[in-house]
Ligand SMILES: Nc1ncnc2c1ncn2[C@@H]1O[C@H](COP(=O)(O)OP(=O)(O)OP(=O)(O)O)[C@@H](O)[C@H]1O
């Protein structure tokens with residue numbers, strides 16, 4: 001047992017909201033939908049966290065027996081998305097430990113469950129991007145409590161946050177931010193990217209096929225399905241967690257800053273709140289409905305690729 005094993009650790013992080021100028025609306029159905037890989041790139045501006053923000057505090061202790069969450073002061077059941085983010089971050093932590101010469105001896109290795117307290121200082125689920133700031137703050141705080149520094153994580157933090165909510169990738173950075181559907185497709189022609197996507201489809205199907213067959217394969221490829229990992233589990237998961245092609249594809253849909261917050265210092269955004277009530281249809285659900293009823297996703301994908309090529 002390490003000297004840290006009985007410690008209680010708390011971290012607090014804040015994240016801003018972002019407003020999309022070109023929208024994310026629709027997921028690439030070649031990938032599991034809960035990975036939130038978008039059909040098209042999007043660009044947003046991040047608003048001043050001094051004004052609108054989510055503040056998330058996470059406490060970890062080896063003695064916790066389950067995850068607990070309070071949103072805006074009220075205890076809630078963790079959603080599957082929240083659990084997914086926790087698992088992805090834990091998986092990432094374990095994998096990064098596997099690559100290090102000296103293993104982590106800090107408290108993080110003993111954490112399994114968390115108490116999460118999060119609050120938005122603006123209406124939640126009412127059209128003001130609470131999922132973006134909420135999941136960015138959650139991912140940021142989870143990484144921090146595992147001793148992983150946002151600035152040195154590069155693109156990884158944005159791929160982790162994305163499994164919570166797609167738009168949260170853009171809330172990890174200030175200024176103007178572009179979220180790439182696939183960072184490798186940036187300068188390629190539509191035809192080339194189609195070929196790549198065909199390759200991707202095979203990998204996704206491979207993973208699904210294997211899910212039924214091998215528990216170990218499943219746990220190593222998809223943190224959604226692995227148990228929360230700490231202590232001895234770390235060793236086991238590290239051993240079997242080769243970064244699969246599938247995970248790499250998932251890691252290619254990331255956000256990067258285009259212009260920092262000083263680029264347009266005089267810019268002001270006015271927000272008029274006409275209702276602070278919870279929306280009857282969430283953005284995720286709205287995307288599903290649109291995809292089925294309104295447009296063919298492939299047509300939109302081509303339109304958006306052309307749009308970004310000419311930008
Ligand atoms: N602080 C938070 N921490 C974690 N999750 C949050 C937080 N705030 C909101 N969420 C999650 O985001 C969901 C709301 O997302 P939704 O996309 O429907 O609305 P929105 O992001 O506020 O609006 P829009 O997507 O139209 O900008 C909530 O139901 C909750 O699950």
Ligand SMILES: C[C@@](O)(CCOP(=O)(O)OP(=O)(O)O)CC(=O)O
Pocket residue numbers: 019020022023024025036042129131132164165166167168283284285
């Ligand atoms: C209208 C939008 O704000 C939709 C945001 O959708 P979410 O990011 O909330 O959706 P999920 O990935 O399913 O969580 C447009 C945008 O921010 O680009």
